[in-house]
């Protein structure tokens with residue numbers, strides 16, 4: 608994937624601009640940043656659902672949306688009603704033929720190939736034990752594995768995952784992160800994953816992309832997730848702390864403003880540490896107490 612001076616506009620406002628990014632084949636990349644900064648929107652641009660407002664975007668050597676089956680996509684968390692009687696296997700099958708009309712003949716070789724591929728991918732994600740049960744009766748982690756299988760079933764070369772760890776408990780976050788890392792390494796699939804917390808995937812990442820209003824930085828986690836880099840990106844004091852068990856804690860990262868603000872207009876109040884309250888500290892203030 609590559610973005611050259613790319614920008615995106617939604618609802619009449621520019622979310623980010625001047626974004627330059629290169630992702631090589633087989634890399635595992637996380638997209639990070641505050642709520643509303645445009646992480647999901649970046650995924651939509653790469654899918655070709657939303658056009659870039661400026662610059663050039665290439666995905667698997669083609670314009671976004673032109674790579675067809677070679678791109679797998681897991682949207683932001685979907686929940687299934689407990690009464691939904693669809694089996695996990697049927698959910699995976701939708702990734703195979705959900706966009707095609709009609710029912711394949713029961714004895715056709717295409718149907719046999721589909722059944723084999725679905726069984727293989729269910730096995731790959733470790734869901735064989737419960738894939739025959741109704742999806743609505745499964746746990747969040749089990750559902751998420753089946754949705755990853757759905758995104759993988761057509762053997763994509765690129766997997767775009769929008770917060771696949773969201774609302775999973777810690778053991779399931781670790782298990783699903785390990786699964787995605789394994790798919791990346793063993794199947795050679797390039798993975799771009801939107802995440803709120805980098806820690807469950809930190810050890811597996813080749814690259815992170817941090818988005819901010821107005822731009823982005825990308826590089827290895829060690830290059831990007833530092834107080835210096837994030838302070839420069841957000842133009843406000845941000846501190847990156849490392850806990851004794853190696854987890855990173857980012858303190859002082861502002862939320863993206865809800866309304867477009869021209870960068871030359873007076874400063875906007877900031878929201879710190881992902882809390883929905885205004886810290887009332889102007890952009891560029893020392894902010895020492897917040898760290």
Ligand SMILES: Nc1ncnc2c1ncn2[C@@H]1O[C@H](COP(=O)(O)OP(=O)(O)OP(=O)(O)O)[C@@H](O)[C@H]1O
Nearest residue numbers: 617618622640641642643644645646647648649865
């Ligand atoms: N089609 C649209 N029309 C208008 N505004 C939109 C549209 N799509 C997204 N937005 C707005 O663009 C901003 C970025 O949305 P996006 O979902 O990309 O953010 P995000 O970084 O993924 O956020 P979160 O971490 O909360 O999921 C939000 O303020 C959202 O309300």
